[in-house]
Amino acid sequence: MKLEKLVGDRFKERPSECVTDSHALMLRGGYMKGVASGIYSSYMPLRRITRKIEQIIREEMDAIDGQEVLFPVVLPASLWEESGRFESVGSELMRIKDRNDNDMVLGMTHEEAAVHLVREYGQSYTKYPFMIYQIQTKFRDEARPRAGLIRVREFTMKDAYSFHTSQEDLEAYYDLCHKAYERIFARAGIPEVISVASDNGMMGGNLSHEFMLLTPIGEDSIAVCGECDYRANMEAAESVIVNTRDEVSEPLTKVYTPDIHTIEDVCNFLHMPETKSCKAVVYQRNRDDSYIVLFLRGDLEANETKLRNYIGEEIHPAVITPECGLNAGYIGPVGLPEGMTVLFDKSLQNTNNLSCGANEEEYHYTGLDLDRDVPGVEYFDFAKIADGGICPKCGKPAITVSRGIEVGNIFQLGTKYTKSMNMTYLDQEGKTHNPIMGCYGIGVGRLAASVCEVSHDDYGPIWPMSIAPWQVQLCCIRSDDAEARAFADGLYAELMTRGIEVIYDDRKVSAGVMFSDADLLGVPVRVTVSPRNMKAGVCELSTRDKSVAEKPTLEEIADRTEALVKELLAKCNA
Secondary structure (H helix, E strand, O other), X not given: OEHHHOOOOOOOOOOOOOOOHHHXXXXXXXXXXXXXXXXXXXXXXXXXXXXXXHHHHHHHHHHOOEEEOOOOOEEEHHHHHHHOHHHHXXXXXXXXXXXXXXXEEEOOOOHHHHHHHHOOOOOEHHHOOXXXXXXXXXXXXXXXXXXXHHEOOEEEEEEEEEEEOOHHXXXXXXXXXXXXXXXXXXXXXXXXXXXXXOOOHHHOOOEEEEEEEEOOOOOEEXXXXXXXXXXXXXXXXXXXXXXXXXXXXXXXXXXXXXXXXOHHHHHHHHXXXXXXXXXXXXXXXXXXXXXXXXXXXXXXXXXXXXXHHHHOOOEEEOOOOHHHOOOOOOOOOOOOOOOOEEEEEHHHOOOOOEEEEEEEOOEEEEEEOHHHHOOOOOEEOOEOOOOOOEOOOOOOOOEXXXXXXXXXXXXXXXXXXXXXXXXXXXXXXXXXXXXXXXEEEEEHHHHHHHHHHHOEEOOEEOOOOOOOOXXXXXXXXXXXXXXXXXXXXXXXXXXXXXXXXXXXXXXOOOHHHHHHHHHHHOOOEEEEEOHHHHHHOEOEEEEOOOOOEEOOEXXXXXXXXXXXXXXXHHHHHO
16 A cells, blocks of 8 residues: 555644553554544554454454354343343443333443343253354443543454353363463564453453553553462452561550541551551442441551452442541441441451541540450451562562553353343253353453553554554655656565555655654564665665664565565564
8 A cells, every 4th residue: 555545644743632652652643533532433554453453363262163243232221131230230331222212232241142142042052162252342431531542432342252061161161262362462462461360340250360461551450479470450369468466455545636537647646557557448338328337457458349349239438427427537446336337357357456546536546456345356358459468379478569451351250141141051961051151352452552552662653563554664765766766666566466565655755754654653664765775776674673674685675575574473473
């Protein structure tokens, strides 16, 4: 293709709304254009990239016996009512009505549609196992879309659903998918992606993993052990705390603490470390606004996902009113008003001589011993794992908390959807069972943006050969020179004949403009033809990452370019 025909402008200035490099470079490079918050139109370069990603995904899904299908974008609410998610999922689900006043939804995920498609087919054990997948547009009414394609409302996603007659069979296939995902990310140019244990969230099920690309701009926090292979999303990572009791428990003593509310201020006032304090974090159930008071060690943070999973329903930070009986800034476990859910984190287990609120304005307690002062306490894991914390797997204090982008996820769903939607099969003995499901997702646009995020320089993306919009950018400097133009035209035709994807820039612009645009397009291989090089009988052959810079002869350039393309492609697929 000739660059002069390419729709979309390229420009130097970084758009002010961009918080990530990938977002800025994709706007500057003419890859996409914003339509609304979290919704983009794609120009040709991005479409070529995403089509290649989709092809890699198809090849890997087909290799593990996946069958491609296509579900509707708009679905009847009745399917989601069958699973129970029409009411349980929050405002991320776009609910609409058609002209006949029927409730409909825009699909943000397609578990219900998958069960609907195969529940008549899968009535006998002889049909199992099988996996279906689609690559389809989805809509999630994200509250805070940001970072370009990394967090959007409308997106293209590959989602796959497997169906099994035993947990063992699901686990075996889950492992196959895990390995296929590793191949997909490696082929797409980001082999450094790691898998981490994660929280199932609204998907339900028993076990899940997220595939994370570690980068400072990531929205997710990942706990990584430096001593073993433990990896977990912060939402799912167990917080391990080892406490040692003081030999003598001091008496519970009320202390006047005027106008002091925060843990930091209380501990400074009492000359005690935060590890010797008990703090309260208060939430309310969305359903009825009833109060939940969580106590944990003062130096730790509450993990709302763990708390939400334990409670089994949606919660929100509490609004503490005078009528509720709680005294904000002075809440403690001794003398707490009745009629609310009270929970204790494991970080308070085996502790004594703590400070805490006294449930009275401007007073705190010292000398708290929960075993003595609040007998019968049960402890659960509600805290966020901390940097430098103890690894739940190897037991060493080697946890590092890093940021990451989730580029894929896999779930063992169990029978959550097949049971609620009455999908059954008969086994060999004629007994009825619900099939066991697995679910496997990859966001195509997010994957493209993630590759750009970790593979770019100040001038533009550095696309890996496997997903680059074109394989070669041919630049003809001084296209008004007849000899240079004739050779470049012939080379363009020759490379195209060999099946090489070429974007040809023969515009009458300066070399600076030409190279600036080439950097923004990020094509892996660049061939430069110029009058000066023609006189020397050579062309310039280079790579976007600057690892190759050669000057093959005019006779060699086509062969050497083809060989370099194949070499870089093989490197991605290795």
